[in-house]
Structure formats: structure tokens, C-alpha cells
Amino acid sequence: MSKRKRRQSGRCLCGSVRFVIAGPLRPTVIACHCRNCRRFSGGLFTVTAARKEHLVITKKGSLKWFKSSKYNKRGFCGKCGSSLFGVSDQWPFVSISAASLNEPTGLKLAVHSWTEESADYWSFDPKLPRRRGPSGLGGPPENLEQ
Template sequence: MHQGSCLCGAVRFEVTGALHPPDACHCSQCRKHSGHFWASTDVSRAALTIHGADHLTWFRSSEKVQRGFCSTCGSSLFWDPLKKDTISIAMGAFDLPTGTRLAMHIHVADKGDYYEIGDGLPQNQH
């Protein structure tokens, strides 16, 4: 079981089972949503329990995706591909230890110009 929350604790969540290795998305939407790149892990919707869901606000960022954040403190928590059986959870929202490591970078062709990626992990341009 893995647990986590937003900054103020109004939204808490639990994930049953092991976490998949996270990826870091560098697309412009993820950078604007999170303030930098978005590191997250995909979990089965059935494995996720959310407490305080009434404090979540969902922003429909595209036809296929909504992003969830705490309406009290503004913490970015979820990236939700609406028609899939999984949902992505921000790695920074998990209580430690997570027991996983970043696996890859995605959408690096759109990354910010203010940083370099130098960790040696695979980098997908799109």
C-alpha cells in the first residue's frame, strides 16, 4: 500500500500494490500544470482510493485528458486519460518511500529551455 496527499492534506489517496516505474513528461501542458516537468506513475483505477475527493477540482486540458488538483492548496495530483483504465499520480504527492525510480523522459522535444536532462535515462522525443 502506498499513500500520499496534497500539500494541505485535504485530498489523500491510497494505492494498493506496487507502483510502476514513473516517467517524466516535458510537454508544455505538463510543465505549465506542475511548474516544471511532470513525474508520475500510472495506476489502475481499481487500485486507487481517494479521500477528500470533494476538494478536487478537475480541469479538462484536452478532449481526452483532465487534470486534478486540490481546490484548497492547488497541489497538482492527477493526470486522467478519461477513456483508459489507468490514472497517473504525481510522484511528489506520495509519502516516502515509493520503492521506485524514474524510468524515462517523454516529450523531450517540447522541454523547457532552462534545463538539461543529464541522468542517462531513455528520452522519447514525443
Template sequence: MNGQCVCGETIFEVELKNHDVHVCHCSICRRQTSGVIMTIDVEQGSLKFLKQDHLSVYNSSAWGERGFCNVCGTTLFWRTKDQNYCNINVFSLNEQPKDLNLDMEIYIDCKPEFYAFENSTKKLTEADVVALFNAESSDQN
């Protein structure tokens, strides 16, 4: 699948792991997007940039980094620094699969009270997410 930023200065191709969409309610995603970000997991190593002169990567935590176009500001991906896990902004795809499924909400304990999604999803707290990534990094060592 192909995707890009709003202005077209950053273009990529990627292989999706599945069609499950995840929502992040963490304070960084909410500040970065003025809402939530909806992402989809990609196959490890499949995110390839075809045009990347304006791709920037921000080290957002001890174990994660965010990619964005430094011309238009489009959020493109979040990945672990070891690049064992990566997801992309589902709306950066040129065409979304027809069978997308809103599957999970993470950092649910950080979600403001004034909004909620109607459908039922798996819900992970900040502690759940941190434990998940700490367990994965321990498995790698």
C-alpha cells in the same frame, strides 16, 4: 500506498503499477508545475480518494484530465477520460519507494534547452505519446 496534497484536504490510496518514474515536458505540465512533473503509473482502478471534498478535475485535452486540490493547488494525477490509464504525482505519496527509477521522459520535443536530466531515459515525442494513446483507445473499441 497513501498520499495527499500539501494541505491535507485531499487524501488518497493507490496501488503502484511499478516503481518507474516518468517525466513530462509538455507545455501544460510545465505551466502547471513551473517545471516538469514526475509521475508514476498506478494499477487501473486503484486510485481511491479517502478525503475528496476539495478534489477538482480539469479536462486538459480531448482524452486526458488532471486532478488537483482546489485549496492548495497540489497536482495529484493525470488520467485518460475513460480511466484506463492513470498516473500520480510521485511526490504526493506520503512515502516514496526506496527503489524509484527515472525511466522515461515524454514530450521530449517540447523540453526547453536550458535543463536536462543526467541519467539515460527512454524518450517519447509528442507524436509518440499521442500515437500510443490513440492506439490504446482503438484497442478498447
């Protein structure tokens, strides 16, 4: 596990929404195939995660929240449409679009989740593990230094 000293930052396509991560990010990326993530992101929703309190919105701009299910809401830019965040009332972490992060991210694609809902046009990288349901990766490690 590499130690991260640089603050990770990201933004939407138009730059109206900007954020920094004031704590550790999970070093792995989940490619989520669930129907909600596909519709939300327009593809696979590729996400890392941070503790909720570590997501600092530095420019709120056109940030909008959509309640996508009973316990979940999704954050996006109301101006350019970028898919940015996923938050669950049942989870202490926020999912953060890996695609919205400024590079280098230092992250690694680790698993395909919810593959039982994969689109019929999709084909897989055979090297990566697939989970029919949740990724099982959780949030950032507790012991990871900022």
C-alpha cells in the same frame, strides 16, 4: 520487479486531498516535459501509474478536476494547488504524481517523455533515456502483486 505489499498513499501539500493505491503501482516514474504537464505542475510532471479503479480518494477535500484536452482531465487540490492526477478516457490507468506519494516510494525515475516540448532552460541527466513523444511505459504490470 519487486513485490509491493504495503499500500502506497499520498496527499496534496495542505492535506485536504488524501488517497491510497489499492493495487500495484507502476514501479517506474516518467518525467514528462510536455507543455501541458509543465504548466500543470510548475516543473516536470513526474508520474507513476495505477489502474483507475485502484485509486481510492480517502479525503476528497478540495479535489478539483480540469479538462485539459478532449480526452484528458487533471486532478489538483483547489486549496493549495498541488498537481495530483492525470486521467485519459483512452487509457485504463491514472497517472499519479510521484511527488505527492508518501516516502519511501520505492519507485525509480526511468525516462524523460515528450522531450521535443522541453523548456529551453532545461538540462538533462545524460544517464536517462529520452523520448521525443510518449514514454512507452504503460501502466503497472499485470502480474505485479499488491
